[in-house]
Amino acid sequence: MVTQVIRSEWTKIRSVASTVWTLSLAVVVTIALGMLISALSKNEFADMSRRDQASFDPTFISFAGMGLGQLAMIVFGVLVVSNEYSTGMIRSSLAAVPQRGTFLFSKIAVATGLSLAVGLATSFVTFFLGQAMLGDHRAEIGDPGVLRAVIGGGIYMTLIAMFSMGVAAMLRSPMLSLGILMPFFFLISNILGNVSATEKIGQYLPDQAGSRIMQVVTPLDDDKPYGPWGGLGIMLLWVIAALAGGYLTLKKRDA
Amino acid sequence: MSRFSVGGMIELTGLTKRYGEKVAVNNLTFGVRPGIVTGFLGPNGAGKSTTMRMILGLDRPTAGDVRIDGKHYDQLKDPLTYIGALLEAKAWHGGRSAYNHLLCLAQSNGIPGSRVREVLDTVGLTAVAKKKTKGFSMGMGQRLGIAGALLGDPRILMFDEPVNGLDPEGIHWIRNLMKSLAAQGRTVFVSSHLMSEMALTADHLVVIGQGRLLADTSMPDFIARNSRAYVRIRTPQRERLLDVLHEAGITAVENGNGTLEVDGGKSEQIGELAARHQVVLHELSPQQASLEEAFMQLTAESVEYHAHTEAPTRPPQQRQQQWGADWKRS
Structure with a gap:
């Protein structure tokens, strides 16, 4: 039963163009921007204060493209779910699979698996190309905490996509979902996380907490109450909440 | 006599759907049985599509119950092999090809991929099977929907306004298809707002107006009783x-x-x-008097009857304004 639905969802996801272009965009933007910022950082290193040099984190710098690349992952996550509603496909889907939980979680499982594969590949490629740009200041994959950060980068991209799937399952409309998620992750979360007045709350937002996994060198003034895995755990709680909300919405409402 | 002599019943018991104050489907009780074409007739907005969506478990009834061979829709294993439906609104992703649309539905119900090619052939879409469905005309869309309904070779088929958007040749084809499906012993339940269409295809008639059951009768009986x-x-x-x-x-x-x-x-x-x-x-x-007139009279009477029970003491000119307001009761 579940394997049938998983196979069906795989056919769905591979047979629409939006899957290819959203994921390609996520890969290209993350890698290209990461390389660019790594190259710029290498040239600026000599001009940095001693303090900044001490907390220089080559691994984290190579992931600088993730902030923009994650937006494409958000679009991917939103479209995978909300396309069902915007196209009317949901009526065919639920007539074929009336067990709504099985339907939703099979869809999410397939999209998550694909996100994880793409996310991990992106994360590794981004790391190695970014380090190549950094030249003498580069980190090695074998350095303490680096492998954790690189794998974590892939997981981070996956969790962002999953969070978006949950939000889309709650809101149903692609425009509404994107209209909330894009500005939130691109602007609002950054503002809340960096303004001292709201920092205490901002640091618990999914992307702020989750991105801690990609840091290898802890900044000097860092007073975050969680470590890399703790941060990822906070992000996971957000994802679980969004998916639970999406499931309850689907369960309760008419299709 | 037929492959489907057992099963294929749809039974509605007190089925009711309320959207806030508005009652879309009001206490419907009737059965749909195999071997004949049952027409589901009512003016636009009478609650036909809502009823069909509740049969498929897409909308949840506010009260009452609908069962297929004694089971709720979500208790059916591989439901597309029990009941296939063409819904009125478009129900596919325009960016996906017709073949892949049907393939993902087939896979979810354990139906072999070879069956996808068969139904594409049956509805005459083989030539455009690999094309994205967003380029399809309305008639091609209807055919794709019908292919989806036939996919699981189900013993119950439900068509919501199937002739909409079809050219005369397509209309002729779908009428014959429904009759032959019924002749094979299947249950065919088809909605329409056109009496003339029903007179040509249906053996039995269920008429609703404003969500209420107005008639549940055989077609010959309906004609005898209503054509003055x-x-x-x-x-x-x-x-x-x-x-x-x-x-x-x-x-x-x-x-x-x-x-x-x-x-x-x-x-x-x-x-x-x-x-x-x-x-x-x-x-x-x-x-x-034509059947169309009889049908209009029947549904008009239902409206009038509601108005009288709603506001027996009001003067007639005010009652007119209250016609749409009968749902405020109950």
């Missing part, structure tokens, strides 16, 4: 003819455009009476 025969008369000696008819015990009703109408098929009797009393007739013609 009357005689239309035009005469320059109206008063004299009315007297003559009155003496003979015949009631004539004056129509607005100067004609008289007499119920029943009494044209010979009236002609003889007129001749005997030397009344000039300009017209004496037997008429048959």
